[in-house]
Amino acid sequence: MTKRRKRAIRTVSATEFKNRSLALLREVHQLRETVLITKRGKLVARLTPAGRPPSFIGRLKGIIKIVGDIESPIVPPEAWEYD
Numbered sequence: 001m002t003k004r005r006k007r008a009i010r011t012v013s014a015t016e017f018k019n020r021s022l023a024l025l026r027e028v029h030q031l032r033e034t035v036l037i038t039k040r041g042k043l044v045a046r047l048t049p050a051g052r053p054p055s056f057i058g059r060l061k062g063i064i065k066i067v068g069d070i071e072s073p074i075v076p077p078e079a080w081e082y083d
Contacts, residue, residue: 010035028049
């Protein structure tokens with residue numbers, strides 16, 4: 001059984017939410033994490049992901065970049081030592 005680390009719930013001010021609402025909506029959907037929205041330090045809203053999580057295939061699109069050939073061995077087969 002693997003243990004998943006719980007992250008602290010992210011908190012943003014109402015002003016920040018107003019300025020970055022579309023980006024925050026995208027992050028909540030992709031990361032499946034709740035964001036708390038506060039006004040003068042008091043909780044006024046909770047933004048939580050809706051529906052099913054996105055599929056596993058393509059989940060890292062835009063997050064990581066594959067550079068070069070990921071299938072070929074780093075060392076050519078001629079340099080391998082075997083008995």
